[in-house]
Amino acid sequence: MTVPAPLRSRAIRLYKELLFLGRDYPHPQRFPWFRARLKRAFQGKASLTDPVEIEKALAHGDYGKREIEVFVF
Incomplete structure (x- = not known):
């Protein structure tokens, strides 16, 4: 199973x-x-192929991004 293009670009x-x-x-x-x-x-996380798991990983990454923004700026 391949990763959908929108998830890959995200x-x-x-x-x-x-x-x-x-x-x-x-x-x-x-x-x-x-x-x-x-x-x-x-x-x-490169081996993930399930769209639900990829969405969870992206949500976790978005949370980390917000934390870094608060911490750095």
Whole structure:
């Protein structure tokens, strides 16, 4: 079973948005540390094919994005 195109594009957009927010992440190693963690998180979910599970993962990522926005800005 393949991933529907709208879900795939949402996941890519979420990844890019999180990557953009990670530039200002307040950690001693900053962006390289954040990018490695983000990549590992997305690779861990790469095998999902069920649209419901993908929606849950995207919702979790959106929540994380809001938390980072509050924390950074």
